Amino acid sequence: MKHFNLNTDGAGMNREDISENFDDLHPPLDASKAAVEASRCLYCYDAPCMNACPTRIDIPKFIHQIRSGNLDGSARTILSANIMGGTCARACPTEVLCEEVCVVHETESGPVKIGELQRHAVDHLMENATSHPFPRAPVTGKHLAVIGAGPAGLSFAHRSAMLGHNVVVYEAKPKPGGLNEYGLAAYKMADDFAQREVDFLLGVGGINIEYGKALGAGLMLEALRTEFDAVFIGAGLGTTRALRASGEELKGVGDALDFIEDIRQAKDKTKIAVGDNVMVIGGGNTAIDAAVQAKCLGARNVTLVYRRGPEAMSATGWEQDLATANGVVMRYWMSPKEFLGGEKVERAVFSEMEMKNGKLAPRGTDVELPADMVLKAIGQTLDDTVLSGLKIEKGKIVVDDEYRTSLPGVFAGGDCINRGEDLTVQAVEDGKQAAIIVDADLRAAAKGAAT
Numbered sequence: 001m002k003h004f005n006l007n008t009d010g011a012g013m014n015r016e017d018i019s020e021n022f023d024d025l026h027p028p029l030d031a032s033k034a035a036v037e038a039s040r041c042l043y044c045y046d047a048p049c050m051n052a053c054p055t056r057i058d059i060p061k062f063i064h065q066i067r068s069g070n071l072d073g074s075a076r077t078i079l080s081a082n083i084m085g086g087t088c089a090r091a092c093p094t095e096v097l098c099e100e101v102c103v104v105h106e107t108e109s110g111p112v113k114i115g116e117l118q119r120h121a122v123d124h125l126m127e128n129a130t131s132h133p134f135p136r137a138p139v140t141g142k143h144l145a146v147i148g149a150g151p152a153g154l155s156f157a158h159r160s161a162m163l164g165h166n167v168v169v170y171e172a173k174p175k176p177g178g179l180n181e182y183g184l185a186a187y188k189m190a191d192d193f194a195q196r197e198v199d200f201l202l203g204v205g206g207i208n209i210e211y212g213k214a215l216g217a218g219l220m221l222e223a224l225r226t227e228f229d230a231v232f233i234g235a236g237l238g239t240t241r242a243l244r245a246s247g248e249e250l251k252g253v254g255d256a257l258d259f260i261e262d263i264r265q266a267k268d269k270t271k272i273a274v275g276d277n278v279m280v281i282g283g284g285n286t287a288i289d290a291a292v293q294a295k296c297l298g299a300r301n302v303t304l305v306y307r308r309g310p311e312a313m314s315a316t317g318w319e320q321d322l323a324t325a326n327g328v329v330m331r332y333w334m335s336p337k338e339f340l341g342g343e344k345v346e347r348a349v350f351s352e353m354e355m356k357n358g359k360l361a362p363r364g365t366d367v368e369l370p371a372d373m374v375l376k377a378i379g380q381t382l383d384d385t386v387l388s389g390l391k392i393e394k395g396k397i398v399v400d401d402e403y404r405t406s407l408p409g410v411f412a413g414g415d416c417i418n419r420g421e422d423l424t425v426q427a428v429e430d431g432k433q434a435a436i437i438v439d440a441d442l443r444a445a446a447k448g449a450a451t
Contacts, residue, residue, distance in 0.1 A: 001318075001321065001322060001325055002025055002026075002187075002322070002326075003325060004021045004292070004295060004296050004326050005017035005018075005020060005021055005296075006295055006326065007295075007298040007300050008300075008325050008327075008369070009438070010300060011336075012298055013270075013297065015270050015296035017259050018269050018270055018296065018297060018298070019269070021187065021296035021297075021326065022187050022190065022263075022269060022296060023187065023190055024187065024190045024191075025090075025185070025187040025188050025190075026090070026115075026119075027122060028116070028119060028120060028437050029113075029116050029117070029119075029120045034065065034066055034116075034117060034120045035066070037112060037113050037116065037117055037296075038063050038064075038066040038112075038117060039067060040104060040108065040112050040179040041060060041063040041064070041104075041112050041337070042052075042103055042104060043060040043063070043064055043065075043327070044060060044103055047059060047060045047129060047380060048101040048102070048103065049098040049099070049102055049114060050098075050234070051101075052098045052100065052101045052370075053082075053097060053425070054097075054099050054421070054423070054425045054426045054429045055081045055082035055088075055425055055428055055429045055432070056080070056081055056429075057077070057078055057081040057082055057085070057118075058077055058381040059098060059114055061077050061116075061183060062074040062075075062077040062078050062118070062121060062140065063112070063114070063117055065077060065121070066117055066120065066121055071120075071121050071124040071125065071409040072125055072128075072129075072133075072398050074121035075121040075122050075124060075125035075126075075133070076125070076133050076134075078121060078122055079122065079125075079133060079134070080134070081432075082428050082429075082432075083154075083155055083158045083159070083201055083424065083432070084151055084154070084155065084180070084197060084201070084424065084426065084428050085118055085122045086119065086122040086123065086126065086193065086197050086200075087151070087180050087189070087193070087194065087197055087424055088115075088118070088120035088424055088425045088428070088443075088451075089115050089116070089119035089122060090115075090119060090189060091180075091184050091188045091189065091424060092115060092423065093285070093316045093318070093319075093423070094114055094115040095316055095317070095318045096316050096317075098115075098220075099111040099113070099114050099115065101111070101118075102114070106206065112332075115272075116437065118177050123159070123451045125402075126196065126197070126200050129200075131203070132200075132203035132204045132205070134162050134204060136161060136162055136164060136204060136205055136206060137162065137164035138164050139164050139165075139166070139206070140163075140164040140165050140442070141166075142164075142165045142166070142216055142229045142230075142234065142442050143166050143167075143168070143227075143228050143229055144156075144157075144160050144165050144166070144167045144168075144228055144229060144231070144438065145167075145168055145169075145170065145224045145227070145228040145230075145231045145232070146167060146168070146169040146170065146231075146232045146234060147170055147215050147219075147224075147231070147232070147233045147235045148169075148170075148171065148178060148234040148235035148236060148414070149169050149171035149173075149176035149177065149178060149198075149209055149232060150177065150178020150179060150180070150234055150235075150236050150414060150427065151178055151179070151180060151234075151414065151424045151427040151428050151431065152178075152180075152232075152234030152236075152413040152414025152415075152416075152428070152430050152431040153169055153171075153178070153232065153234030153235075153414070153431060153436070154169070154176065154177075154198065154201055154234075154431065155233045155234075155427065155428040155429075155430070155431030155432050156234060156411075156413065156430075156431035156432070156434055156435045157169050157207045157435075158201050158204055158207070158431075158435075159432045159435035159436065160206075160429065160435040160438065160439065161204045161205060161206035161207050161434065162204055163435065163436075163439045164205050164206075165206070165439070165442070166207070166208075167206060167207045168208050168209075168210060168228075169207060169208070169209045170209075170210050170213035170214075170215070170219055171209055171210070171211050171213060172211075172213065172214035172215075172217075173211070173212075174211050174212065174313045175211075176195075176198045176209055176211075177195065177196065177197075177198055178234075178236055179236065179424070180194040180197070180424060181194040181195065181264065182257070182264060182265075183257055183260055183261065183264075183286065184260070184264075185260065185263075185289035185291065185292065185293055186260075186263050186264050186269070186293065187293075187296070188289075189264070190419075214230035214386075215233075215235060215342040215386045215387075216383075216385065216386030219377060220328060221386070221387065221388065221389070221390075221407075222388075224387070225407070225409055226335050227411060229386055229409075229442060230276065230409050230410075230438045230441070230442065231409060231410045231411070231435055232410075232411045232412065232413070232431070233387075233397065233410065233412040233413075233416060233434075234412070234413055234414045234416070234427070234430075234431060235412070235416055236380075236414055236415045236416055237379075237380035237381060237382050237395075237415050237416060238380065238382070238383050239380055239381045239382065239383045240255045240257070240376065240378075240381075241376075241379050241380065241381055243281065243336050243376055243378065245336040245337055245338055245339060246337070246338040246339065246346065247338055247339030247341070248339060248341060250339050250341055250343070250344060250345040250444075251343055251344040251345065252341070252344045252345035252371075252372055252373050252374060253339055253345050253374040253376070254373075254374070254375060254376070255375070255376050256280060256282065256286055256289075256290035256375040256376055257286060257377075257378035257380075259290055259293075259294075259375050260286070260289055260290055260293065262296075263293055268295065272297055274294050274297040274298060274299045274373065275294070275299055275371070275372040275373025276299065276301065276372055277299075277300070277301045277303075277370045277371050277372050277373070278291070278294040278299045278301065278302045278303070278371070278372075278373045278374075278375065278438050279302075279303050279305060279348050279369065279371040279373065279374045279375070280294070280302065280303070280304045280305070280328075280374075280375045280377060281304075281305050281306075281336055281374065281375070281376050281377060281378060282304070282306065282376065282377030282378050282379075282391070283306040283308065283312065283313035283314055283315060284308075284313070284314040284315050284377060284379070285314070285315045285316065285319050286377045287304055287306075287315065287321065287375075287377035288304070288315045288319040288322065288328075290375045290377055291304045291323055291324050291328045291375075292322060292326055292328060294373075294375070295326050295328060297328055299373075300374045301329070301370075302327065302328045302329065303328070303329045303330075303331055303369065304323060304328055304329070304330050304331070305331045305334050305336070305348075305350060306330070306331070306332050306333075306334070307333065307334065307335040307353050307360065308332065308333065308353070308360065309332050309333065310330065310332060319383055322341065330339070331350075331367075333352060333353045334350035334351065334352055334353060334367060335350060335351050335353050335362070336348065336349075336350055336351075337349045337350055337351045337366060339371070343364045344372070345371055345372060345373070345374055346370070346371070346372060347368055347369065347370055347371055348366050348368070348369050348370075348371040348374060349366055349367070350366065350367045350368075350369070351363070351365075351366055352364075352365045352367060380393050380396070380415075381395045382396055382397065382416055389406070390405050390406055390407055390408050390410070390412075391405070391406035393418055394418065396416060396417055397412045397416050397417050397418065397419055398417075399411070399412050399413075399417045399419065401417065402434075402437045403417070403430065403433065403434035403437060403439050411434045411437070411438060412434075413427065413430025413431050413434050414426075414430050414431065414432075415427060417430065
């Protein structure tokens, strides 16, 4: 587990320390280490690791291909199931998916390092390929629209292009990638990997991305339904939840995802402002990413506050351990009540919480802590004001088992829908499967029209 350079004596952080902190969290395996790691795999029949992967990558096969020296073949095995296998190898919580069920987990010193082996193969292909590994089918003449150039939208676009359709992707931000580009810790996606992966993906051809185009801002769903043969919504969740705590409007109280985005987009990370006493509120991996990166930038004291116990946190145990190993203080059973200060936040007041009759409730006592920076990581909600006509439940788009929304010809996947996990790997699978279903619909309609 990586230990970062930390500001322990108040002397501040130099440029070299900060730069080193944002190097790769998991340095890549070299050829000899990859061969040794691949040799640990038992190549199980009906492998539990494969069943645990949302994209159903044939893990035993790709590891065997690494062991036999066929790195390009290994990468094609991975990417045929998960075109964003490079990002998933870096940021996917393999410790609670494929690696958790690895057969050698209990018999040897830990599971096979599936994520690191996946990165080894995919990186090799991306660095050495002279052409895209998957050719396009003959062009069908069908045109598809995609809302959002995040993992779900890009996965849909790539598979649709492979199947011969032309795709236009509408993206609100100036860069593609979604949370891969804007929402993951910089040390997980070093060396501008998110953009390199998108460039590789677009190499299939047939995909055009238009930037600065947000649904509702001159881009209307009904118009897209008329202009295109099908529409896929992979816009994610864009509206940050409010804490509903007094003083939330004070300067210094902000969104953890905005903080992470600022770090990811900064050419000089020493210019990113960070508090001396940073308070991060939330229990997911975004909260961990914000807290650890605050320490990486030189914050002396970083406290992550969660309203329940550690067992209820959605952040993986590995991520929690990374935070505590690098000086992040974890405070449980506390809910934000009030932020105090002049124009800028100076202190945070929390209500102590407990379970009463199966429900979370205040104990009646408060805790006050110093805070000159507060980062909210309590999740996002869907902006449904631009989704007229779509059925929405519990803040997400309702889809059936085939990713169909309530509007004919409109499909959706990724974080914005009401099924699956909010993980990059799940979003990629959503996009891939939706593309296969749209293709089948279009071909069936064409065949019916011909007869």
